[in-house]
Amino acid sequence: MSGEPRVQVIGIGSPYGADRLGWLAIEQLEANRFSAAFPPGMVQLQSCPSPAQLPALLQPGTAVLLIDALQGRPPGEIQRLSWQELAQAPLMSGSHGLGLREILPLIEVLYSRPERITLLGIGVGDGFVEPLDELPSGLFSRLEQNIMGALFS
Amino acid sequence: MSEERRIHIEVPVLARVEGEGALHLRIEDGRIEHLQLRIFEPPRFFEKFLEGRAWHEVPDVVARICGICPVAYQMSAVQALEDIFAITPDPWVRAMRRVMYCGEWIQSHALHIHLLALPDFFGCNSVVELARDHAGEVRRGFRLQALGNDLIALFGGRSVHPVGVRVGGFHRAPDAERIAELLPRLEAGVAEAADLVRWCAGIAMPDDQQEFVSVALRAEDEYAMGEGRVVSSTGLDLARQDYDSHFSESHIAHSTALYSHLDGQPYLVGPLARLNLNHAQLPDSTRALLQASGLQLPSRNMFHSLLARALEIHLALVEAVRLLSAPPAFESAYQPASPRAGIGYGATEAPRGLLWHRYETAADGSIVSARIVPPTSQNQARMEEDLKQSLEAFGLDQHEDAIRLRGETVIRNYDPCISCATHFLRLGIEREPQ
Numbered sequence: 001m002s003g004e005p006r007v008q009v010i011g012i013g014s015p016y017g018a019d020r021l022g023w024l025a026i027e028q029l030e031a032n033r034f035s036a037a038f039p040p041g042m043v044q045l046q047s048c049p050s051p052a053q054l055p056a057l058l059q060p061g062t063a064v065l066l067i068d069a070l071q072g073r074p075p076g077e078i079q080r081l082s083w084q085e086l087a088q089a090p091l092m093s094g095s096h097g098l099g100l101r102e103i104l105p106l107i108e109v110l111y112s113r114p115e116r117i118t119l120l121g122i123g124v125g126d127g128f129v130e131p132l133d134e135l136p137s138g139l140f141s142r143l144e145q146n147i148m149g150a151l152f153s
Numbered sequence: 154m155s156e157e158r159r160i161h162i163e164v165p166v167l168a169r170v171e172g173e174g175a176l177h178l179r180i181e182d183g184r185i186e187h188l189q190l191r192i193f194e195p196p197r198f199f200e201k202f203l204e205g206r207a208w209h210e211v212p213d214v215v216a217r218i219c220g221i222c223p224v225a226y227q228m229s230a231v232q233a234l235e236d237i238f239a240i241t242p243d244p245w246v247r248a249m250r251r252v253m254y255c256g257e258w259i260q261s262h263a264l265h266i267h268l269l270a271l272p273d274f275f276g277c278n279s280v281v282e283l284a285r286d287h288a289g290e291v292r293r294g295f296r297l298q299a300l301g302n303d304l305i306a307l308f309g310g311r312s313v314h315p316v317g318v319r320v321g322g323f324h325r326a327p328d329a330e331r332i333a334e335l336l337p338r339l340e341a342g343v344a345e346a347a348d349l350v351r352w353c354a355g356i357a358m359p360d361d362q363q364e365f366v367s368v369a370l371r372a373e374d375e376y377a378m379g380e381g382r383v384v385s386s387t388g389l390d391l392a393r394q395d396y397d398s399h400f401s402e403s404h405i406a407h408s409t410a411l412y413s414h415l416d417g418q419p420y421l422v423g424p425l426a427r428l429n430l431n432h433a434q435l436p437d438s439t440r441a442l443l444q445a446s447g448l449q450l451p452s453r454n455m456f457h458s459l460l461a462r463a464l465e466i467h468l469a470l471v472e473a474v475r476l477l478s479a480p481p482a483f484e485s486a487y488q489p490a491s492p493r494a495g496i497g498y499g500a501t502e503a504p505r506g507l508l509w510h511r512y513e514t515a516a517d518g519s520i521v522s523a524r525i526v527p528p529t530s531q532n533q534a535r536m537e538e539d540l541k542q543s544l545e546a547f548g549l550d551q552h553e554d555a556i557r558l559r560g561e562t563v564i565r566n567y568d569p570c571i572s573c574a575t576h577f578l579r580l581g582i583e584r585e586p587q
Contacts, residue, residue, distance in 0.1 A: 014313070015311060015313075049311060049312060049313040050220075050313060052264065052268070052298075053298070053299065053302060053312075055291075055292070055295040056295040056296055056298060056299035057299070105281045106280055106281050106284055106291075108281075109281055109284040109285055109288065110284055110288055110291060110292055110295075
């Protein structure tokens with residue numbers, strides 16, 4: 001039986017439009033058997049349709065990599081934000097006022113080690129409707145490299 | 154003649170109310186002379202969007218009305234269309250729809266209690282402040298919310314805007330393995346919900362007694378969720394088809410949401426109305442918690458809505474465990490529909506209260522007209538009435554900040570879902586000195 005995960009990789013966003021990039025990333029990681037490179041049960045891949053559901057997903061003591069679409073950055077660009085950088089980033093408010101901007105301060109209070117949370121933002125250009133098939137090839141290989149870099153740097 | 158003094162207060166962001174609304178108050182001689190709960194969010198025209206659509210598209214279209222309570226919209230819609238197509242859902246479909254609805258009550262109530270309402274009763278500005286002193290309780294709230302989401306996803310494929318519901322039943326039955334995985338968590342959730350009820354029962358609430366009419370569905374043999382007759386605390390007892398004979402909607406200039414009245418009077422729908430009318434039908438364990446809480450029903454204190462939501466979370470978990478542990482036998486996840494022309498009605502209990510739908514279809518089942526009466530518009534007149542009484546009882550000589558906070562607390566207590574948009578509440582007070 002597998003133990004508790006030590007790493008959570010969580011794709012955030014709507015299942016639709018460019019905002020589904022977080023979901024797509026998790027699907028690709030699953031298809032590439034990303035978790036198989038680690039001891040069984042060590043890495044958990046999850047999708048999260050709303051930042052408001054994040055606090056329930058986070059487990060004590062895990063390293064957390066959030067993957068989300070990043071508006072205003074070139075398509076396919078991967079930007080890594082530490083917890084400190086994330087807390088100061090000009091994030092958009094989500095619907096119902098329960099977006100990442102509102103939920104991060106709550107995570108800081110509830111989560112014992114928020115400094116272990118990292119965001120990997122993937123640029124989607126200026127709009128939420130940009131076709132994802134225009135994303136540069138090799139994006140998900142670079143994403144895997146970024147995840148490994150975030151875990152072991 | 155005294156010199157006129159007007160005070161304007163703007164609260165630009167806010168907070169824990171879903172949708173775009175504003176509150177305007179004018180206080181003269183220590184009395185509220187003018188009070189408007191303005192809903193200025195643009196109309197969203199879903200009823201018009203539905204016209205001409207195929208009948209089988211309706212559940213997925215109406216799920217888009219709300220990200221918090223999409224199941225409610227789906228359930229009222231399929232009930233109305235099944236009414237037209239002469240489909241009687243079999244026992245398995247009825248039971249599993251109730252389980253899915255339980256999921257929505259759990260997640261919606263848990264979200265409202267912890268993220269939206271509770272901070273008011275602890276003197277906090279947000280759940281972040283609340284979590285500093287009550288981290289364990291907030292974490293519990295998120296666990297309960299996650300359970301609700303998982304129940305919705307079990308049937309709907311996903312928790313936000315689920316897609317599993319269809320006219321006649323579900324597109325597919327959930328996997329037995331997933332049910333087996335979920336059941337122990339649901340059973341643990343029952344105990345956590347009981348702790349939540351006990352905790353909420355101990356929170357000091359304003360003692361604000363008011364007269365109001367409660368309206369909810371009532372089922373024959375269970376606490377009504379997905380079916381029942383429309384009943385009221387004044388003795389009304391109607392089939393959902395006869396809703397229009399006593400309930401009316403009207404447009405008021407200061408709101409883009411329609412106002413609803415029962416025989417010309419405001420009324421309350423939602424958890425407290427349901428509990429007031431149907432508490433005798435709670436499962437034994439939930440009723441024991443209710444009795445231990447000391448809450449006397451029917452309650453005339455709107456602030457008891459918080460405890461009502463906690464009790465309904467417990468009820469929903471108990472029901473989900475019961476129905477998933479021993480589901481009725483079934484052969485198919487749905488009955489095929491034979492579309493035809495007609496008029497049908499749906500009425501179910503959304504987390505925020507009664508949700509009524511009416512559809513007219515053409516011979517091919519396409520939608521000729523649609524009418525949807527959501528709970529927030531039904532509560533709108535009651536909210537204004539409550540605000541007036543609550544604020545006068547609170548004391549209009551209080552500081553504007555205190556009046557504003559009490560007003561916001563009263564509004565939030567209803568869990569209004571003005572729309573699926575950002576939150577924004579402005580309060581304008583004009584006060585003339587005595």
